[in-house]
Amino acid sequence: MGLARLAELHGVATTFSPAKGVTVAVPDATVVAVLAALDIDASTPEAVRAALDRAERAAASRLLPRTVVVWQGPDGERAGVPPVLTALPAGTTLRVTTEQGRELNWTTPRRTDARNAAAATADGTPQGTGPAPAHGAKGQDGARVWQQLPPGVHRLHVVAPDGRGTDAGLVVAPARVPGPDGRSHGFLVQLYSLLSARSWGMGDLGDLAELATWSGRSLGASFVQVNPLHAAVPGAPTDPSPYRPSSRRFPDPVHLRIEDVPEYAYADPADRRRLEELRDRAAKLRESVLDKDALIDRDAVWELKAQALEIIHRVPLGPGRRAAYRDFVAEAGQALEDHATWCALAEVYGSEWHDWPAALRDPRSPQTAEARAGLADRVDFHSRLVWLTDEQLAAAGRAAREAGMEVGIVHDLAVGVHPGGADAWAQQDSFAAGMSIGAPPDAFNAHGQDWGLPPWRPDALAASGYAPYRGLLRGILRNAGALRIDHVMGLFRLWWVPVGSPPTEGAYVRYDAEAMLAVLVLEAHRAGAVVIGEDLGTVEPGVREALSRRGVLGTSVLWFERDWTGDGRPLPPVKWREGCVATATTHDLPSTAARLTGGHVELRHRLGLLARPLEEERTEETADVTEWLGLLGHLGLLPEGVGDEEGAIRAVYRYLLRTPARMVGIWLPDAVGDRRPQNLPGTWDQYPNWRLPVSDAEGRPMSLEELAASPRLHRLLEVFAARTAPPDARPS
Incomplete structure (x- = not known):
């Protein structure tokens, strides 16, 4: 149970479905090897307990996921404050550093009076959340600051009133890729x-x-x-x-x-x-x-x-x-x-x-x-x-x-x-050592596939x-x-096979x-x-x-x-x-x-x-x-x-x-x-x-x-x- 939970926290599946209605368990040895490729020691029950404790404490302490995604509207209109940020504790400070090097700051409000609390309850917004006037002389509120963000991959740093801090990536993207004109x-x-x-x-x-x-x-x-x-x-x-x-x-x-x-x-x-x-x-x-x-x-x-x-x-x-x-x-x-x-x-x-x-x-x-x-x-x-x-x-x-x-x-x-x-040499930190991607066994190939390509971590x-x-x-x-x-499905998950193992003994990593x-x-x-x-x-x-x-x-x-x-x-x-x-x-x-x-x-x-x-x-x-x-x-x-x-x-x-x-x-x-x-x-x-x-x-x-x-x-x-x-x- 501990190994399965540890794998789940790191996006490693412990089962897969080769056909509709069929579920196959991933061998424990495969899960251990995949976790090792992510620098997680699960080699013994003691190591699993220690790694699980660290992972759960880290997950509980994070105020945000590693990456926050904001989609613009279909006509390119500016994005609103994403829900994951409106759920932050009241009084949290936020700083965005854009791709271009610009900094934007604001703080979630502290609602203390009953009228604000009642209003918050009435409009469905959790008490103590939402945009507030930004620190500094600009006097912009959080929503207006947020709307200034250009499309790009930015960095977001938040600090809660209790001192907990979290860094996250912030991707602001258009709603859709360009489409072909006509047929x-x-x-x-x-x-x-x-x-x-x-x-x-x-x-x-x-x-x-x-x-x-x-x-x-x-x-x-x-x-x-x-x-x-x-x-x-x-x-x-x-x-x-x-x-x-x-x-x-x-x-x-x-x-x-x-x-x-x-x-x-x-x-x-x-x-x-x-x-x-x-x-x-x-x-x-x-x-x-x-x-x-x-x-x-x-x-x-x-x-x-x-x-x-x-x-x-x-x-x-x-x-x-x-x-x-x-x-x-x-x-x-x-x-x-x-x-x-x-x-x-x-x-x-x-x-x-x-x-x-x-x-x-x-x-x-x-x-x-x-x-x-x-x-x-x-x-x-x-x-x-x-x-x-x-x-x-x-x-x-x-x-x-x-x-x-x-x-x-x-x-x-x-x-x-x-x-x-060249890429595997130059970007070693980005690839999972000792792993190869492929495909699990299915109705078309009972032996699975090993493509001999290292996966990104x-x-x-x-x-x-x-x-x-x-x-x-x-x-x-x-x-x-x-x-x-x-294989565009690789944007969602890939079948990782430990090098030296048959492709039947792989696991999906999300x-x-x-x-x-x-x-x-x-x-x-x-x-x-x-x-x-x-x-x-x-x-x-x-x-x-x-x-x-x-x-x-x-x-x-x-x-x-x-x-x-x-x-x-x-x-x-x-x-x-x-x-x-x-x-x-x-x-x-x-x-x-x-x-x-x-x-x-x-x-x-x-x-x-x-x-x-x-x-x-x-x-x-x-x-x-x-x-x-x-x-x-x-x-x-x-x-x-x-x-x-x-x-x-x-x-x-x-x-x-x-x-x-x-x-x-x-x-x-x-x-x-x-x-x-x-x-x-x-x-x-x-x-x-x-x-x-x-x-x-x-x-x-x-x-x-x-x-x-x-x-x-x-x-x-x-x-x-x-x-x-x-x-x-x-x-x-």
Whole structure:
């Protein structure tokens, strides 16, 4: 009982529900390990009693929660005094220090006369509470002071008459994130898979700008959604997954278009010849990738680009460029210095910082400072690469806006970072040591999942005023028209698995979802960006509703949209939620062509991934597809007939347009009949995850130029020609 209570006080769940009506207890050993990762000793009954006593005394002494959230009204009107403050003891002094450094002070009133007490009782306000005249000459009352607070993350300090004091974060946020104007459509693509005649063996930011310009101007697309462009962990080979990065705070320079770096044109003659040689080698690499059955070789691409960037780095920056670079470095501050230092140290000691000399494992040690000084040129090189990549990300965003895109580039935020990478090294105090996040066992995966990513500590986030989270959001939103958040349920809780334990022996750890949402809404509002949450899979009750209240769009995939509370049949389009991005598939799922033909079942069978006999899987999949095709035909969306694969794909997207979804995402490989998934969960070296170029129905890789000229793609996009019409007025 004591362990359960201690876990509850620290947001650690001692049970979970893998299915409706089923409750499973978390092993005590797991609870003890999770608490240890939060610096709570629960290793013995005596330790539990001592920790519980400390926790309960601390909770009783706090006048406020660690973070107070204030939501502004829907039209941006000033916030009133939050209820948690009106409940403070009479005579409590309050001081707010705003983000901008301004201080505001006031005191809750001491109501001593009977008339005030009666009035307080009559209006429902507890006696001895509410705003009072502030200390000092201003004479403002608390309500007026409160209304002066700008949106932001502030600090609040309160002192009760008995001398108890409490510090708390104070987040003042708009009511909702910005929403898209009207209804829109756009492409979903893994950027590395989109090669043009100018890229160096994988898609780059020049290709992204080109795709945005073409699709916005010629096809009326409102957005392009890409995979995470976070910095990867260097290695041999590099992990190609964009969802296990070294850093989520900074982008990966492998995405640079080398020729678009301004200094490229000013290399001296000898260096220019060397750059041309590298460019020729890159052309051969690109041609090899565009051959049938070839794969994207990220390491080979980076080897060429790294050599080119070393040459370009020798070109002096002009006065204006140098000033811009210095401003960027100053604005990025300590975070960029840490990232560049990790990159420089990784070149010397390897990319797993846990294996570095002990003193260098601490980013704040004197030895690390000394090493940074000794590697100053390399630190500058890696800082410069971040700046150059940021410039090209900004250029892609401008290209999208200039092409008339209403939303623009949709960037993707991975759920976590590699434990050996730059963020985990630089922000060690914010991550839970010895823990990995994943998913509990459920009806789809009896073994659970371990993603190998360290979780943020909720207590450390709150103590810092959510500084790591805010910095992460601000960095990725600076060049985004919208942000997709992978596994958005992680804002509420995450499944922590002690390293070395199976994922079945994990526990949910809860975060302050109100604070996490408030910071997200605040930063998205400042950036003017739409927010999309990937809310597929097991979602606890209330999460989708909470996200919807704040304007965060969900993700709805056609094959999963069924009436799960009723007969289980496909959900009619009119019953889909409006606040979502409606899609036919994602990077982790079969393409629509593979789904319609059953090709994905055959693929999983060849790789030994089926949990049941092949015929059972085929029968179930055929029944599922047949039911959907029957509905599409019944709605008049399949004039080509069920035997026409290309027509059936168009019918699927006609169906998506019949829903009220605010955004409809077109999986770019669907437009040319690609049958291969970009990622096949449950595989590592059995399948070329994250290394496939976009290909046609025969498996022939297609360049961006070929895609733009594809008759099949244009036939699909004709379905979207009337995209501005309401759902029931759209032609079928």
